[in-house]
Amino acid sequence: MTSYNLTHLQQLEAESIHIFREVVAEFSNPVMLFSMGKDSCVMLHLARKAFYPAKPPFPLLLIDTTWNFRSMYEFRDRHVIGELGMSCLAHVNEAGLESGITPFSHGSKAFTDVMNLGALRQALDKYKFDAAFGGGRRDEEKARAKERVYSFRDANHAWDPKNQRPELWNLYNGMIHRGEQIRAFPLSNWTELDIWQYIMLESIQIVPAYFAEERMCVEFEGNLIAVDDDRTPKALRDAARPEWVRFRTLGDYPLSGATRSHARTLQEIIQEMLLATRSEREGRTIDRDPGASMEDKKRQGYY
Amino acid sequence: MSQQSDLIASDIHAYLEQHERKEMLRLLTCGSVDDGKSTLIGRLLFDSKVVYEDQLAALHVDSKRFGTTGGAFDPALLTDGLRAEREQGITIDVAYRYFSTAKRKFIIADCPGHEQYTRNMATGASTCDLAIILIDARHGVQTQTKRHSFIVSLLGIKHIIVAVNKMDLVGYSQARFEEVVDEYREFATRLEMTDQRFLPIAALPGENLIHRSTNMPWYEGATLMHLLENVHIASDRNLIDFRFPVQHVNRPNLDFRGFCGTIASGRVRRGDTVMALPSKRTSRVERIVTFDGDLEEAFAPQAVTLTLEDEIDVSRGDMLVRPDNLPNSTASFDATVVWMADAPLLPGKDYLIKHTTRITPARVTTLRYRMDVNTLRREPAPALALNEIGRCRFELAQPIALDPYRRNRETGAFIIIDRLTHVTVGAGMVLDATAAGDETNVWDKPAATGLEQPSSPVSSEERAARFGQQPATVLLTGLSAVGKTPIAHAVERLLFDRGRAVAVIDGQHMRLGLSRDLGFSADERSENLRRAAEVAKMLNGAGLLCIAALVAPHEAVRRRAAQVVGPDRFFVVHLDAPEAWRRAHDDQGVYAKADSGELRSFPGVSAPYEAPEAPDLMLLTAELSIEECARRVVAMLEAKGVI
Numbered sequence: 001m002t003s004y005n006l007t008h009l010q011q012l013e014a015e016s017i018h019i020f021r022e023v024v025a026e027f028s029n030p031v032m033l034f035s036m037g038k039d040s041c042v043m044l045h046l047a048r049k050a051f052y053p054a055k056p057p058f059p060l061l062l063i064d065t066t067w068n069f070r071s072m073y074e075f076r077d078r079h080v081i082g083e084l085g086m087s088c089l090a091h092v093n094e095a096g097l098e099s100g101i102t103p104f105s106h107g108s109k110a111f112t113d114v115m116n117l118g119a120l121r122q123a124l125d126k127y128k129f130d131a132a133f134g135g136g137r138r139d140e141e142k143a144r145a146k147e148r149v150y151s152f153r154d155a156n157h158a159w160d161p162k163n164q165r166p167e168l169w170n171l172y173n174g175m176i177h178r179g180e181q182i183r184a185f186p187l188s189n190w191t192e193l194d195i196w197q198y199i200m201l202e203s204i205q206i207v208p209a210y211f212a213e214e215r216m217c218v219e220f221e222g223n224l225i226a227v228d229d230d231r232t233p234k235a236l237r238d239a240a241r242p243e244w245v246r247f248r249t250l251g252d253y254p255l256s257g258a259t260r261s262h263a264r265t266l267q268e269i270i271q272e273m274l275l276a277t278r279s280e281r282e283g284r285t286i287d288r289d290p291g292a293s294m295e296d297k298k299r300q301g302y303y
Numbered sequence: 304m305s306q307q308s309d310l311i312a313s314d315i316h317a318y319l320e321q322h323e324r325k326e327m328l329r330l331l332t333c334g335s336v337d338d339g340k341s342t343l344i345g346r347l348l349f350d351s352k353v354v355y356e357d358q359l360a361a362l363h364v365d366s367k368r369f370g371t372t373g374g375a376f377d378p379a380l381l382t383d384g385l386r387a388e389r390e391q392g393i394t395i396d397v398a399y400r401y402f403s404t405a406k407r408k409f410i411i412a413d414c415p416g417h418e419q420y421t422r423n424m425a426t427g428a429s430t431c432d433l434a435i436i437l438i439d440a441r442h443g444v445q446t447q448t449k450r451h452s453f454i455v456s457l458l459g460i461k462h463i464i465v466a467v468n469k470m471d472l473v474g475y476s477q478a479r480f481e482e483v484v485d486e487y488r489e490f491a492t493r494l495e496m497t498d499q500r501f502l503p504i505a506a507l508p509g510e511n512l513i514h515r516s517t518n519m520p521w522y523e524g525a526t527l528m529h530l531l532e533n534v535h536i537a538s539d540r541n542l543i544d545f546r547f548p549v550q551h552v553n554r555p556n557l558d559f560r561g562f563c564g565t566i567a568s569g570r571v572r573r574g575d576t577v578m579a580l581p582s583k584r585t586s587r588v589e590r591i592v593t594f595d596g597d598l599e600e601a602f603a604p605q606a607v608t609l610t611l612e613d614e615i616d617v618s619r620g621d622m623l624v625r626p627d628n629l630p631n632s633t634a635s636f637d638a639t640v641v642w643m644a645d646a647p648l649l650p651g652k653d654y655l656i657k658h659t660t661r662i663t664p665a666r667v668t669t670l671r672y673r674m675d676v677n678t679l680r681r682e683p684a685p686a687l688a689l690n691e692i693g694r695c696r697f698e699l700a701q702p703i704a705l706d707p708y709r710r711n712r713e714t715g716a717f718i719i720i721d722r723l724t725h726v727t728v729g730a731g732m733v734l735d736a737t738a739a740g741d742e743t744n745v746w747d748k749p750a751a752t753g754l755e756q757p758s759s760p761v762s763s764e765e766r767a768a769r770f771g772q773q774p775a776t777v778l779l780t781g782l783s784a785v786g787k788t789p790i791a792h793a794v795e796r797l798l799f800d801r802g803r804a805v806a807v808i809d810g811q812h813m814r815l816g817l818s819r820d821l822g823f824s825a826d827e828r829s830e831n832l833r834r835a836a837e838v839a840k841m842l843n844g845a846g847l848l849c850i851a852a853l854v855a856p857h858e859a860v861r862r863r864a865a866q867v868v869g870p871d872r873f874f875v876v877h878l879d880a881p882e883a884w885r886r887a888h889d890d891q892g893v894y895a896k897a898d899s900g901e902l903r904s905f906p907g908v909s910a911p912y913e914a915p916e917a918p919d920l921m922l923l924t925a926e927l928s929i930e931e932c933a934r935r936v937v938a939m940l941e942a943k944g945v946i
Contacts, residue, residue, distance in 0.1 A: 004570070004602045005537050008327035008408040017606035018565045021550040025619050025660070049594035050563070050606070054555035138399045145398040165727045166422055166643050168429035170565070171657050171718045175725035189410055191401045197322065271315040 009198055013046060016186040018170060019149060020050035020133070023184045024057055026174040027131035030184075033120075034060035034080075034088065036072040037250045038206045039135035039187060042195055044086070045204050046186060047133075055085065061123060061132075062090040065115040067103060067252035069228050075207045091123035103254040104233050108221065112255070121157050124181065131174070131182045139191040149188050155179035196273065200266040210269065212246040212261040223257030248273070321405050328536060329410045331427050331460065333451040334437030339468045343437065343506040344413055347528075348402055350513050397427040406532045421676065421690035422643040424451060425730055428458035429716070432536045435464045435527075440473045440503070444486045450676045452487075456494040457639060457692070457732070459712055462534050463499045466527065470519060471505040477521040493679050495709075498534070502527060540603055544706065545569030546630065546714050547577075547623040548659035553608055561592055561608035562617055567659065567713035569625075570602040571609070578626040579617045580704040585626055586613040603713075620661035622704045622714075630714060634702040637671070637734045640687060640695050644721065644728035647686035648695070656731065658703055658717035665719070669696035672824050675903075681824035682904045683911070687729075694734070707735035746833055746863050759844075766846030770804045774843035775945045776836075776868045777936060780855040780915060781878030782907040784889040786924040786932065787852035790878065793933035794850050803946060805848040808835050813853070823904050829860045836864035843872060848945070850936075856906040858913045874943065876936060877918035880925040882907065919943070 006014065023030050032047065034040045047056040060080070080086050096114040103111045124132065138145045148164055150172040165173050174182055187195070199206060215226040218240040226247075227240045232254070245258035246269070263269045310318045334340040400411040412427030414420070428434065434455045438448055455463060465487055473479045480503045491499065503511060503522050510516035513528045525533070546567040553561040571577070571588060578585045591598040592608040601607045609623065617623070624630060642648050648667060656665045673684035673693040687693045708715030719729035767773055777794070779787045791807045798805040810831070814821070817834055821827040832855050839849040855861050865873040885907075886894050897905035906912040920939045922932045940946050 004540075004542055005326070006605070007323060008325045009323070011327050011604065014565060014604055014606040018550070021563050021606070022660070025551040051553060052592070052594040052608070053559060053561075054553055139401045142398075145400065166426045166718075166730070167727075168426050168718055168730045169712070169716045170430075171716065173657065173718060173720055173725070173727045175655070175662075175720055177725065189399070189401075191403070191408075193322075193403065194408070197319065200319070201323065267315050267319065270319065271311055274311045274318075 009194060009201065012190055012194060013049070013198075015170070015189065016043075016046045017050040019172070019184060019186040020047050020056075022172055023131050023133065023174065023182070024051070027182070029127070029129050030058045030131040030133065031061045031089075031127065031129040032056070032058055032133040033135070034062055034076075035135065035251065036062065036068065036076055036080075036207060037135070038195060038199060038210060039137065041204050041206050042190075042198055043133060043135045043187060044080070044084070045202060048084070058133075059087040059089050061127075061129075062088060063116055063119045063123060064090045064092045065111075065119070065252050066092060066097065067115075067231075067254060069207070069209050069226075069250060069253045069256075071209050072207050072250060075205075079205050089123075089127070091119055091126070093119035093122060102231065103252055104220075104231075104236075108255050111252075115252075124157065129181065130176065131184055133184050133186060135187055136185045137187050137190050137192070137195075147185060147188065149185055150174060151183040151185065152176070153181045153183060157181070192273065193270070196266065196270045200270070207250060209247050209250055211265075212244055212263050212268075214242050215245050215258070216240040217243040217245055217258055220254060223255075224260070225254055225256065226258055228253040322403070325403065325406060325408050326536070327408045327410065328433060328531065328534070329412065329431045330531065331412045331414055331424075331431040331434040331455070332437065333414050333424060333434060333455070334468075335439070335445055335447040338437040338439045339506045340437050341413070343435070343466070343468070343504075343512070344400055344411055346506055346509050346512055347411075348400060350509060397423050404528070404532055409531065421450070421454060421641065421692070424454050425458060425641045425643075428455055428460055429730070431458075431460050432539060433462040433464065433531070433534060434460045435466050437466050437468050437506075438483055438487065440467050440469050440476075440479055440483060443483050444490060446677050448487070449490055449679075452491060452494055452496075453674075453676050453679060454641075454692075456496050457641075459708060459732075461497050461539050462536070463496050464527065464530055465499065465501045467501065467503050468506050470503045470510070470516075471508060475503075475505075475516075475518040477519070480522075500524070500530060502530070541568035541711050541713075542602060543569055544628055544630070544711060545571055545575075545577075545623075545625045546659075546704075546706070546711065547571065547609065548661070548714075549617055549619055549621045549623065550660045552618060559610070560614070561610050562623065563606075563608045564623075564660070565606045566601055566603040568603045568711050569628075570600060572600045573598075576626060577609075577611070577623045578629070579615055580622045580624060580630070580632060581702060582616060582621070584613075584615040586611040586615050588612075620659075622659065624704065630704040630706045630711075632702045632704050634699045635668075635697060636705065637694060637696055638717070638731040639674075639708075639734060640667075640693055640719070640732075641730045642687040642689060642691050642693070642728070643730065644726060645689055646721075646728070647688045648693075648719075648729060649686050650695070653722060654728070655720040655722055656697070656699075656717045657720060658705060659714060661703060662720070663703060664700050664722075666698045667695045668698045670694075671696065671826055680903055681822065681826070682909070683825040695731075697731070705733050708732035709735060745830065763844075763846065770846050772803050772846075772848060772946045773872070773944065774846050774848065775872040775874060775940065775943070776839040776843055776849040776851060777874045777876055777940070778855060778861065778864065779850065779852045779876050779878055779936075780861065780918075781880075781924075782885060782912055783854065783893050783905070784885040784891075785878045785880050786888070786929065787854075787878055789929050790922070790924070790932045790936070791850045791852040793929050794936045797933050797937050798848060798946070801946075803848055804846065805850065806842050808838055808842075808849060808851040808853070810835075810853040823902070825857065825904070825910070828854070828856065829863075832860050832864050833867065836867040839864075840868050843868065848940075854906055854912070856910065856912040858916060861915065872945075874919040874939065875915050875917075876920045876922060876939070877915045878922050878924050878932075879914070880923065884925040 081088050093115050101111055101114050136144055148167045152165055217224050217226050218236045227237055244262050246261045247256050247258055250256055263272045332340050398413045402409050414424045414427040467480055467483050484501045503519055511526050515526055547564050548567055549562045549564050551563040553563050573588055575588045576585055588609055589612045590610045591601050650667050650670045653666050655662055671694040672681040673691055706714040715733040717731045718727050721728045779791055781787055788809055795805050795807050813831055813835055818831045821831050835851055839851055842849040896902040897908040904910040
């Protein structure tokens, strides 16, 4: 006899698929913000399910700081574009790049403001996207916990936590005026454990940096970081030593804190994660600004 | 959780297998500001080890800045997310929290307890399976407890856990616990709730949450966590009525045309005959397509793609159903509305509604009443303001397929969108027009079939000859204490003394007997007049004259009464007097009660009175004696040829 029950992952999957289809049906120019991290990969997998047998009818957009791990760019070209056949846009804040800003010289906050936040706003304005999928999860951070599935942004991309649209049932209000946008978060109700379990169950490919291996590492701004290329200042490169590490979250390599680990399989990663006593975003330098940092970033247009 | 930790360390395979079979439960926590709601959630998260060390370190910094526990660990700060709220010390929006046990993944909608945030609670409640209602054991059932319980029942949450908190502050007293439970039960009989459980807890020290309290040996029930893990929710879904709102038409090439959607309710099998609404064209399900392969059968809430055997026209916003199990296709319906915008809901204004996957222009034609969420009383209102709840009539340009919310949450719910600002201004829940007790308007309700009007062997001509009169009904309408009842009885005396057969129907008599079940909302006043009109019709049928003394404040309702009695034998007398005069002649003190709010929806004070547009007679009772008024009524009847 059929049980007619869904497990929590099946239910989360169905809800995410619903969100993808709603956005595609109601908006004229959607895009998926694709950071190449594990959440992006899960999001892409769900999008492929939502529109099968068609391909997801929107492009991916990478906000390219030029400082991501090399293995991330390689993963995108080989797997996402090559094997999955997705169309991938990338946007670099050229003015920022020319100004010579780097995470090493200007610190995480200034760098992220210019190369992430600034570039994101430029790209959304350039392509005139009216909806952007983001991989944000409500369990990540306190300000995210109050985020809607459809997050309304005004013409300046700003988020006003006191003026969000009420969101009831699965009836999302996608009505906007010209210039306004919706950020849609299909992974809102997923937790870090859900993401890892789903990656394992569905055999979703992810960037190898999530798995432990011996990497050349050095302390920088309170984090253990990997020396991913020779843009790392010489003094740091000289101080680097081999360490068995993996990364819980991936982004710009100088700003991604490594975790000492020997976990080389998904099961080992999940096991470590469950026994861990530090949160996932802890390794992200940008989250450690004083007070409600994420809230400030979201007000300015961060996703 | 320690057993879980052991399992994770020793056998991650077994752990993961366990976690792949987990169910998901969404719950809502509600309580007043100081009932300890945030503390409870903080405790659940903390004790389930969802809180990491770095978050805890940040919490200790925050505890010094914002804490209300004098620098000690304040679990409430784990959940009060946004800065403005922390500084005010209250949660002002819905925040979602997550934790898991071996059996279930939990999503907590953390809702504010603050007075004015009905809208946030409704938002949080809309997706929940279960609600925890927190009551401070020291204070018992508060106005807010009632408000929250009402919203929880309105939004159709089936499982309620009433957690009586801060038992440590009442000496773990069983008597106090039972007192609060009785108080709650008495109030909750007026709500529709299927599954209620009561639980004594102390959230700050964590008693009866995950671990049993040793301080309350008299409590033999389950802990909160045990209840949360074991409440049976699988059968809450509607697996009977197949409803498939089409979200998106998937057309990657000429050979494939699939209809994407989430099954709102029911089940569907390959080969089933389905009907598309509104076109009513039928076809059969050819394939149930998913990325992971075709399915033989799919059920709510799966997200699938259906292909049909025939090329029938189906687009977004349409609904696939089974031809032998149809929803209501209608362009007008009644719904309960929770208003969520600063600008009020105005009857007559045009809005948009989003129902399933369809956005449709809609007009609120009638605001039947507003519900006082604190007393559960209905009262007439000209508009619905922010955080108010009322019952409205909606008229649409096109029919849509819907079900009553009680039967089907997915096809009975809709949001109301402002046409200009595009903001979500309200939430609606479709009412079942035929549900008993829900619909007091029975004017249009057909009588049971198979009934016949019995014909009397005594003809109306014989009666008219015997009594020397044509039967007729005189409605004396006017505000309270204007003199309706004394004038009715004076008319009765005059007519009786002249040998006429006459009876009086008085509003208070109706309320003492025939209409004992009715209150004083516009709908209930309307029903009272309907019953009076049916009685008058019977009295007239027996050949009698009938003098009806009723406030009857609405013109439309008086006209309907005339239709029941017969327009040619129904006469309206409007009694009018200045308010000061009426108050001076108010022997029963009803105006004082209306002023104090004891009597609600009181025409002339807190509800409108519509003067008759064309009365057969107008009496200014402040200027005429009762006898003179009675004489004029009789003169009117003579002039009309009744007597």
